[in-house]
Amino acid sequence: MHELIDSLFIKVFANDALRQKRDSAIVEIGGGRIAFTTDSYVVNPIIFPGGDIGSLAVYGTVNDLSVCGAKPLYISLGLIIEEGFEKKALERIVASIERAARRAGVQVVTGDTKVVEKGACDKIFINTSGIGEIFYIPNEKKICSGDVVIVSGPIGDHAISVLSKREGIAFKTTIRSDSAPLNGLIARVLKASSKVRFMRDPTRGGLATTLNEAVERKSFGILLNEKSIPVRSGVKEACELLGFDPLYCACEGRVVMIVAQEGTQRVMAALRRDVLGKSASVIGAITKEYKGKVILHTAAGGKRIVDMLTGEQLPRIC
Amino acid sequence: MHELIDSLFIKVFANDALRQKRDSAIVEIGGGRIAFTTDSYVVNPIIFPGGDIGSLAVYGTVNDLSVCGAKPLYISLGLIIEEGFEKKALERIVASIERAARRAGVQVVTGDTKVVEKGACDKIFINTSGIGEIFYIPNEKKICSGDVVIVSGPIGDHAISVLSKREGIAFKTTIRSDSAPLNGLIARVLKASSKVRFMRDPTRGGLATTLNEAVERKSFGILLNEKSIPVRSGVKEACELLGFDPLYCACEGRVVMIVAQEGTQRVMAALRRDVLGKSASVIGAITKEYKGKVILHTAAGGKRIVDMLTGEQLPRIC
Numbered sequence: 001m002h003e004l005i006d007s008l009f010i011k012v013f014a015n016d017a018l019r020q021k022r023d024s025a026i027v028e029i030g031g032g033r034i035a036f037t038t039d040s041y042v043v044n045p046i047i048f049p050g051g052d053i054g055s056l057a058v059y060g061t062v063n064d065l066s067v068c069g070a071k072p073l074y075i076s077l078g079l080i081i082e083e084g085f086e087k088k089a090l091e092r093i094v095a096s097i098e099r100a101a102r103r104a105g106v107q108v109v110t111g112d113t114k115v116v117e118k119g120a121c122d123k124i125f126i127n128t129s130g131i132g133e134i135f136y137i138p139n140e141k142k143i144c145s146g147d148v149v150i151v152s153g154p155i156g157d158h159a160i161s162v163l164s165k166r167e168g169i170a171f172k173t174t175i176r177s178d179s180a181p182l183n184g185l186i187a188r189v190l191k192a193s194s195k196v197r198f199m200r201d202p203t204r205g206g207l208a209t210t211l212n213e214a215v216e217r218k219s220f221g222i223l224l225n226e227k228s229i230p231v232r233s234g235v236k237e238a239c240e241l242l243g244f245d246p247l248y249c250a251c252e253g254r255v256v257m258i259v260a261q262e263g264t265q266r267v268m269a270a271l272r273r274d275v276l277g278k279s280a281s282v283i284g285a286i287t288k289e290y291k292g293k294v295i296l297h298t299a300a301g302g303k304r305i306v307d308m309l310t311g312e313q314l315p316r317i318c
Numbered sequence: 319m320h321e322l323i324d325s326l327f328i329k330v331f332a333n334d335a336l337r338q339k340r341d342s343a344i345v346e347i348g349g350g351r352i353a354f355t356t357d358s359y360v361v362n363p364i365i366f367p368g369g370d371i372g373s374l375a376v377y378g379t380v381n382d383l384s385v386c387g388a389k390p391l392y393i394s395l396g397l398i399i400e401e402g403f404e405k406k407a408l409e410r411i412v413a414s415i416e417r418a419a420r421r422a423g424v425q426v427v428t429g430d431t432k433v434v435e436k437g438a439c440d441k442i443f444i445n446t447s448g449i450g451e452i453f454y455i456p457n458e459k460k461i462c463s464g465d466v467v468i469v470s471g472p473i474g475d476h477a478i479s480v481l482s483k484r485e486g487i488a489f490k491t492t493i494r495s496d497s498a499p500l501n502g503l504i505a506r507v508l509k510a511s512s513k514v515r516f517m518r519d520p521t522r523g524g525l526a527t528t529l530n531e532a533v534e535r536k537s538f539g540i541l542l543n544e545k546s547i548p549v550r551s552g553v554k555e556a557c558e559l560l561g562f563d564p565l566y567c568a569c570e571g572r573v574v575m576i577v578a579q580e581g582t583q584r585v586m587a588a589l590r591r592d593v594l595g596k597s598a599s600v601i602g603a604i605t606k607e608y609k610g611k612v613i614l615h616t617a618a619g620g621k622r623i624v625d626m627l628t629g630e631q632l633p634r635i636c
Contacts, residue, residue: 005397005399005408005431006431008408008409008412009395009412009426009429009431012412012413012415012416013415013416013419013425013426013429015425015426015427017392017425017427017428018426018427018428018429024428025392025394025427025428027391027392027425027427027449029347029348029350029352029391029392029449029451030347030348030349030350030351030352030451031348031349031350032347032348032349032350033348034347034348034449036392036394036427036428036449037394037428038394038395038396038428038429038430038445038447039396039430040396040397040398040430040432040445041432042398042432042434042438042439044438073345073347074335074343074345074347074354076343076354076355076356076447077327077356078356078357078358078396078445078447079323079358080358080360080398080443081323090323090326091326094326094327094330095330097330097331098330098331101331107331107333107335107345108331108333108336109333109335109336109343109345109354110335110336110342110343110354110355110356111327111331111336111356112356112357112358113323113324113327114358114359114360114634115633116360116440116633116634117633117634119437119440120360120362120439120440120634121360121438121439121440121443122434122437122438122439125398125439125443127356127358127396127445127447129356129394129396129445129447131345131347131352131354131449133347133348315433315434315435316432316434316435316438
């Protein structure tokens with residue numbers, strides 16, 4: 001259904017901003033360039049280890065702006081609330097939104113609330129849109145063989161946190177969502193190096209989907225080294241038990257970068273100096289050999305194609 | 319519940335943009351000033367005489383920007399769709415959004431879709447956020463005794479259209495929603511006169527709520543003349559039958575203006591030249607006599623206070 005809708009949108013609203021299929025639209029206004037993005041959050045449960053629907057909504061929008069090279073400034077907040085939703089829970093979520101906005105350094109400047117009758121929505125849905133000022137434009141056209149692929153930290157924590165809470169599964173260690181604002185981390189990296197050529201946050205569909213989008217219809221591919229991809233042991237265990245692949249599990253506080261080889265050291269140093277990037281890792285490289293494909297050099301020593309989608313995306317993970 | 323939420327928001331997110339309680343936030347970015355707004359649409363039914371949830375969402379956001387003196391430019395689109403929602407209906411709504419955007423001269427530049435399981439939302443909810451370039455700032459501080467109050471057309475059409483469709487009530491004449499983009503009309507008026515000191519679109523809560531907000535904690539009041547307030551006979555009949563007051567019924571294609579007396583003629587001429595303003599009417603005046611209050615000079619010759627709220631707002635009207 002998602003693919004159907006995506007293609008319907010791009011077909012119907014034919015414009016350059018949409019066709020770029022970025023996390024934010026880059027648009028001209030008042031003689032300057034800004035980034036503009038929107039996301040609706042329907043995560044179930046609304047509170048999970050490491051976050052809640054409120055902080056998730058703020059950080060999600062902050063990150064969509066940040067990976068487009070924008071400094072996030074203003075956020076809008078649209079709430080749809082089911083009648084009878086407890087006042088205490090609402091206050092907790094609103095307080096969480098405020099804390100998250102403060103942490104990320106953005107202002108919630110406009111909002112809207114709709115209350116629908118019991119049964120017409122599941123507790124609370126939140127839309128956050130955001131605008132930011134562009135200060136860096138990654139030059140994706142320069143991506144070439146030998147560039148390195150970097151991820152800022154362990155993958156899949158968010159998906160596993162939400163799923164284990166939803167299904168009531170207890171693992172040895174509680175996995176906390178990685179949900180966090182990436183604007184500070186990204187600004188530090190871009191200050192340290194001008195060699196970043198691609199940035200995305202691997203949310204729905206995970207690292208595998210993000211990297212496949214990066215190589216789609218391109219003259220290069222990516223060779224990943226499974227051993228260097230950071231995955232917490234708790235996430236690995238949970239994935240084995242649930243039948244998931246961590247490569248497809250959503251993150252909400254990680255950034256994937258493609259960086260020119262000569263920039264690797266500076267980028268890695270900047271990432272590792274930040275608490276959000278302390279486990280950053282070079283996980284692969286751009287190669288001409290596997291045009292348009294993502295190939296995994298497995299821990300066992302073999303190679304396999306990492307496809308765009310190996311099944312349905314997990315529902316209501318964000 | 320709405321009031322509770324509004325006060326919670328303003329208390330928690332203490333910033334100037336929010337405190338202004340406008341339809342859009344006016345914010346600085348890249349050295350310029352832009353308007354930024356958001357609205358979620360949960361209207362039931364999703365298709366009604368004169369519009370549907372798609373066109374309503376686009377025009378609602380366009381109008382929130384327009385009444386703040388901004389030229390609407392870019393729209394974001396966040397869809398929450400119930401699993402099993404028919405593809406045909408979705409295509410119809412998306413086509414309606416595209417037509418509405420084209421009519422209003424705005425671009426849908428970014429979007430997001432979430433699908434939730436059957437029963438977790440009622441068919442489809444739409445969030446539209448929008449940004450526009452400020453070209454006129456109505457100077458509300460200049461409002462003074464003798465200024466006139468103008469409405470651009472008949473009130474209450476939208477609410478009655480949605481309600482009669484929802485309840486399956488047939489009136490002698492089908493009332494069509496007034497839902498329409500006001501940016502063209504407003505631009506024409508502001509080109510013709512610089513004497514417009516206040517603009518709002520009387521959506522939820524209708525004309526009565528909008529005017530009460532205009533006089534709230536102010537040193538002036540408004541004296542309305544019931545005979546000059548345009549209300550279609552079909553809306554009057556429906557309101558009598560349903561026990562509603564047209565003054566509280568939502569419009570989605572009307573603008574209320576407060577204009578300096580010397581600007582009245584030019585503003586009225588500009589309004590009436592446009593198909594959306596051809597039934598514009600001077601409906602009252604600013605007075606020092608009823609400080610902070612809206613008073614209605616009734617058709618019967620008496621006077622009554624038009625309160626902020628005489629009951630619950632109608633649910634899911636937009």
